[in-house]
Amino acid sequence: MLCRTAWCLGILLAAPALGSAQSARATVGVALGGGSARGIAHIGVIQWFEENHIPIDVVAGTSMGGLVGGAFATGMSAAELRTMITSTDWDVMFGSTSFPFKNLRRKEDARSYPSRLEFGLKGGVVAPTALNDGQQVDLLLARIAAPYYALERFDDLPTPFRVVTVDLRAGEKVVLDAGSLATAMRATMSLPGVFPPVERDGRVLVDGGALDNVPADVVRQCGADVVIAVDVGQAPSDAVDYSMFGLMSRTIDAMMEASTRTALADADLILEVDVQGFGSLDWRRADELIRRGYEAADRKREALLAYRASDDAWQAWVAGRERRRRTTLPPSSFLATAGFSPADARGVRRALHHHVEGIVDVTALQRDLSALSGMDRYQTVDWQMIEAAGSSGLLVRAREKTYAPPFLMLGLNVENTASEDFRARLAARYLAFDVLGGGSELRIDGAVGADPQIAAALFRPIGSTAFFVRPNVGARRQTLDVVLDSVVVAEYRERLMWVGAEVGVNLSRESELSTGIRFGQQSADVRAGSPGLPETSGKVTVTSLRWVLDQQDSPVIPSRGTRVVTSLTHHLDAPDTAPLVRSNRGLTQAEAGFSSFFTRRARHRLFVVGAGGTSFGDQPLATDQFTPGRLWQLDAFDVGEVRRDHYVLGTAGFLYRWRQLPDFMGGPVFAGAWLQNGVAFNSDEAANLHTHIGAGLVMDTLVGPVLIGASAGLDGAWRTFFGIGRIFR
Secondary structure (H helix, E strand, O other), rough: OOOOOHHHHHHHHHHHHHHHHHOOOOOOEEEEOOOHHHHHHHHHHHHHHHHOOOOOEEEEOOHHHHHHHHHHHOOOHHHHHHHHHHHOOHHHHHHHOOOHHHHHHHHHHHOOOOOOEEEEEEOOOEEOOOOOOHHHHHHHHHHHHHEEEEEEEEHHHHEEEEEEEEOOOOOOEEEEOOOHHHHHHHHHOOOOOOOOOOOEEEEEEEOOHHOOOHHHHHHOOOOOEEEEEOOOOOOOOOOOOOHHHHHHHHHHHHHHHHHHHHHHHOOEEEEOOOOOOOOOHHHHHHHHHHHHOOOOOHOOHHHHHOOOOOOHHHHHHHHHHHOOOEEEEEEEEEEEEEOOOHHHHHHHHHHHHOOOEEEOOHHHHHHHHHHHHHHOEEEEEEEEEEEOOOOOEEEEEEEEEEOOOEEEEEEEEEEEOOOOEEEEEEEEEEEEOOEEEEOOOEEEEEEEEEOOOEEEEEEOOOOOOOEEEEEEEEEEEEEEEEEEOOOOEEEEEEEEEEEEEEEEEEEEEEEEEEEEEEEEEEEEEEEOOOOOOOOEEEEEEEEEEEEEEEEOOOOOOOOOEEEEEEEEEEEEHHHOOOOOOOOOOEEEEEEEEEEEEEEEEEOOEEEEEEEEOOOOOOOEEEEEEEOOOOOOOOOOOOOOOOOOOEEEEEEEEEEEEEEOOOOOOOOEEEEEEEEEEEEEEOHHHHOOOEEEEEEEEEEEEEEEEEEEEEEEOOOOOOEEEEEOOOOOO
């Protein structure tokens, strides 16, 4: 919607109210262009204007220019804008993973299927709307706009504001001048493929850069006497990147360049920021970009100083902005929800009830909302203040994903079990909600390749309590390798079908305690070679007790947090293996493992890993013995080279954040080394200490972690390893 004439006149009529000195000067409008991270340079331009007493009477923005312009319009100074940008954790803001905020079940999903790509099954297999759900961006914008929840029009902001978007339904430019300020800013930042579009007033709104990247024409239509345009786009280049993503990016750039040339015709003065050497994802170079913006304004010093206000006019302008600025929220007397399922709405009200009857603590509220977003059922969970029946309250709103639920998770796992022996597995998980009442979840897993499997589990809360039941059923086939001198000399195949059930309690959002029983039919035989293991067939009955705690913020290389997994199992029944001494009948085993990560400085990670298991006095079959040889667990051994009844190990390591993959396409790249000590034994007399030293490179990519490394032991063991997918267990 273009600027309404009456409102635009209001901008001009506001100046005389600030004093005669103010009314004598020309009104100045500034158009802030889009450019993703390069738009941070706008803060430097605003800083130069402040230092030289040049008022900005109206501002319009597109994309990142819309974010900076909108924040400035709320009354923020250049110093406050700089603090906002430099204090933002861009790994959380634009990283595609929401792992820190997931509940335990969603964390289990992410560990089992660590790909950052999430597919839905609404109307077939549907790819995600965007690489990032926009949750953290929504919370940032909600914080900026919160005091203006009752705003009728953007002309009533400390500085009148316009934001430019594109309506995908109508295929036309839309200028937003009223309604939710946070939604308007979010709409203009919705770069297709990166952030989901915003639905508002029957429109589907995305980044306005393709049609009006530097909205000088919008500022002109709002009646400003002088229009200053700030262009942060890169200069056209003859070089063309012919890769898929390179061509996509260059196509978008070409459209923006064309719209920029058209829009700049309405500007009286153009500030071209030198952004050579800066990419659209250089969010972490904020200070440098702000300096470039400041320098761009300073290069036009002589022309800009023509619009410098007198001391009286400047003070009147500053006082007028401060007078119109809102910085506080009213007390919240009620809590309303929208967009949630009935069961989730009840959970939201329970989780947020303490935010009612008082002034909302925005930091605490947004921390709680981030945790609620960890359900992963909704695209975003945001908030705003509302008024109803003469009272102010808190509205918490969920936006459904257009493509899910149900969800489809895919995982490709490739890893070497010995230096020259590889195993590949393609796995998938179907996840549906509310299949048997509110809060219930159905998982169906399937895998082909190495160790094929089909399994299903139904999670069902017991009333509104923290207790749950989880019946499960499945079938799997796994192959046990017998390794000698890094060569697989025999293979033993086990088949298992089972049905079982668990009862448990959610101790917290990050912790679960469960106990269960499983009845099954098991068979095992020699597939190749002569491993010296029995061919068996018979019934299996196993009881278990399990406790899990997961406080880490990444399924790959966390920056902080501890994860603990403990289990106690007892075999009530197992196939007969007489006359062999080893048997699983009556077998009791306990196992525990933990990992803790710590950040020292920005790029340094320290970690410790510990694990141990015992069969007490029993002698299990090789299929149920403990097998060190996984990453960080005596990893110089080949997988299957060592099988023992008991083990204890500890690892300490250091990782350096060496590189960063492009935002939305992956995460950090770490290089590091680790020292491992441990014992694996059948009897105390054979408990020899093993010391292994490993080193490698870990990349957090769009399709999951990628590992390249090697390990060597003082005992002569050594292995190179490579893995894609679920390499952290």
